[in-house]
Structure formats: C-alpha cells, structure tokens
Amino acid sequence: MDTRTLSLNDPHAEAEAVRVLAAGGLVALPTETVYGLAGDATRGESVARIFEAKGRPSFNPLIAHVSDREMARRIARFDASAERLADLFWPGPLTLVLPLEEGSPVHPLALAGLSSVAVRMPRGAASDIIAKLGRPLAAPSANASGRVSATSAGEVRRTLGGRIELILDGGLCALGLESTILKVEADGIRLLRPGALTVEEVEAATGAQILAASGGGIEAPGQMSSHYAPSGRVRLGARNVEPGEHFLAFGPQEVPGAGEAAALVNLSEAGDLREAAAGLFAALAGFDDPAIERIAVAPIPERGLGQAINDRLRRAAAPRE
Known part of the structure; x- marks a missing residue:
C-alpha cells in the first residue's frame, strides 16, 4: 500500500x-x-x-x-x-x-x-x-x-x-x-x-483525591506491562553509564561514565519535567535501532509529569510480552 x-x-x-x-x-x-x-x-x-x-x-x-x-x-x-x-x-x-x-x-x-x-x-x-x-x-x-x-x-x-x-x-x-x-x-x-x-x-x-489503580485486568489502553519499548534493553535509575551504553540524561548534573556513552541525549538540561515529557518518545525513538543493545536512563523525579514519564520508562524496560 x-x-x-x-x-x-x-x-x-x-x-x-x-x-x-x-x-x-x-x-x-x-x-x-x-x-x-x-x-x-x-x-x-x-x-x-x-x-x-x-x-x-x-x-x-x-x-x-x-x-x-x-x-x-x-x-x-x-x-x-x-x-x-x-x-x-x-x-x-x-x-x-x-x-x-x-x-x-x-x-x-x-x-x-x-x-x-x-x-x-x-x-x-x-x-x-x-x-x-x-x-x-x-x-x-x-x-x-x-x-x-x-x-x-x-x-x-x-x-x-x-x-x-x-x-x-x-x-x-x-x-x-x-x-x-x-x-x-x-x-x-x-x-x-x-x-x-x-x-x-x-x-x-x-478537590478530590485521585485513587490508585486497582491492579486488576486491563481496563484501558497503555496498561500492558511491556509497552513503549525500543529494540534494546533499557536500564532505569542509572547513576553511572557503562561503556557502550546509549544514555538518556536528565538535568544539569554530571554522571560518571557519561563521556564513555555511545550517544547521549539530555531530556532536559534544566531539569524541567514538561520539557522532558515532550521529548521523551522522540529520544527513545532515536535509540530504537536493532544495533543499539543497551540504553541507560538517568533517574527522573516521581512528581508531577515525572509520574507519567516513569510509567512509560518502566513499561519500556519491562520484559517483552
């Protein structure tokens, strides 16, 4: 077609x-x-x-x-x-x-x-x-x-x-x-x-408190444990970069080993969660290549939009279904 x-x-x-x-x-x-x-x-x-x-x-x-x-x-x-x-x-x-x-x-x-x-x-x-x-x-x-x-x-x-x-x-x-x-x-x-x-x-x-998901069966899109995944293995909460890893950074701080990364993309050098959210999928797509085997991701704060960002990253890192 x-x-x-x-x-x-x-x-x-x-x-x-x-x-x-x-x-x-x-x-x-x-x-x-x-x-x-x-x-x-x-x-x-x-x-x-x-x-x-x-x-x-x-x-x-x-x-x-x-x-x-x-x-x-x-x-x-x-x-x-x-x-x-x-x-x-x-x-x-x-x-x-x-x-x-x-x-x-x-x-x-x-x-x-x-x-x-x-x-x-x-x-x-x-x-x-x-x-x-x-x-x-x-x-x-x-x-x-x-x-x-x-x-x-x-x-x-x-x-x-x-x-x-x-x-x-x-x-x-x-x-x-x-x-x-x-x-x-x-x-x-x-x-x-x-x-x-x-x-x-x-x-x-x-003015209402939002309740957490019940953890039951699938009730809506985006609830499968493995989702939003690039080809390579994703390592979350990375406070260092291993040689040959592709690295998704966040914020202005220097990360040990970042200079040895195969490639580096900073989701937001200013540590802005809205900027990171807007660029997350484009950054993952840039690393979505069968030749890229390992992707490390810096810690993202679990607040505001960070909750949604980390949800997507956890699903991207989950074992493939």
Whole structure:
C-alpha cells in the first residue's frame, strides 16, 4: 500500500482525511499528545484494520475520540463527576473510562469485551476532522504495538508506512505524552494511566483525591506491562553509564561514565519535567535501532509529569510480552 503524507497546511488535508476515513481507511493524525492511528470507531472493518496495522492484541481496548459533548454522550453515560471532569479538562489530554451508553455506536471490537468505554475530546485538527466525519474515531498511538509512540509524522512513516492510507503532518506534538486515563467509579475517581495531565492538576481543580489503580485486568489502553519499548534493553535509575551504553540524561548534573556513552541525549538540561515529557518518545525513538543493545536512563523525579514519564520508562524496560 502506498502511504501518502499531507501537510496540515495543505487546504485539502482535512477533507482528504475525512474522505479516507469515511471509506473505511486509516489516517495518522497529530494531536496535542501523540500521533493517533485513526479509523471509524463505528465500523468493525476499520477497527480490525487498526489492530492489524499496529499488531495490537485485540484484548487491548481503544479510545473513542469525539468532537463535542453531544457525541460523547451517545457513547458513554456521564454522571455528575464525569461531567465536572469534562467541564474542566475537555478538550485536552484527559481520557475518561465510563459505562457504555445503551445503543452506543462504538463497535464492540474497540471495547475488547468491556462494558465500559474510554472517551477523549482532543484539540485542534483531529477534533475538526471528527466533527466533519460526524462519527467518533478510534485512535490509539500511531506506532507498532508495544513500541515507542510517535510524536512526529516521520516516526509514523518509519513504523506504519505501507500499512495505512494517509499521514497528516502537523509537526511535533506539543505535549509528547499520551492522555491521562481516569475511571469514574461509585467510590471516586481512579487513575488507570498517568499522562500529560498530572494527578496534582486534577486534584487541585476538583478537590478530590485521585485513587490508585486497582491492579486488576486491563481496563484501558497503555496498561500492558511491556509497552513503549525500543529494540534494546533499557536500564532505569542509572547513576553511572557503562561503556557502550546509549544514555538518556536528565538535568544539569554530571554522571560518571557519561563521556564513555555511545550517544547521549539530555531530556532536559534544566531539569524541567514538561520539557522532558515532550521529548521523551522522540529520544527513545532515536535509540530504537536493532544495533543499539543497551540504553541507560538517568533517574527522573516521581512528581508531577515525572509520574507519567516513569510509567512509560518502566513499561519500556519491562520484559517483552
């Protein structure tokens, strides 16, 4: 398959994306978080093609992306807590896991057998395209399953070129981490996946304490133990660099052995977690080469966006499933 790339600056780009999606095709779209691999969430063939293109297990559910609250309510049931979260953080990097609405148009294959559905309202061109299509889009990250998420059109083409019809090039994604996933339950709001919206931001805005994940089965995307992984072995919390290792540094401090690293990328020389989050996947993608066997990563503080960064790094370092 010939995968075309169109710049979002092209006046015909959004219309072409809508045409491809309406015909059952797949389009890689830039969002404020990462690039998403989008297909019509109401069509079983389109959802199946997403799983096929990514090599993604079908027991891993997909997020349904919407353009407005009315579309979201046709998919999921909102209680007062969910409405409040949507008021505060939509559009934006927040996904809500909610009970499935009766008659929801989302195809069962996207739900992975669950009675709940993950819903997000993105900003920008993705939202415009969904509104013009008039149907929700299933749009997991635009990368091969379990591998590094794409934050540029070039990274999408490297891993999915030849498998999908169209890539829309919107440049680098602003946030660089996937959405935060919260599940609204009877006893409170539970964190299923940390992301670009921090727990501290949610707690400050809502006045509610966010509960930790229960540790049960997969309820949302990004919960598999091995995920976001480059080809080589990843060593976390590295306070020294062994000869031949590629090194992801953080902050201004000197690290013993860094001069012997095969290559070094500093996620943020200033120690800024937002800068580190925005550049994390691009840095991992730069080291995603079968010839690179060992990657060391400096300690990242477990606060604010550091929670999401460390979540991705732990999954990148986990034994491969």
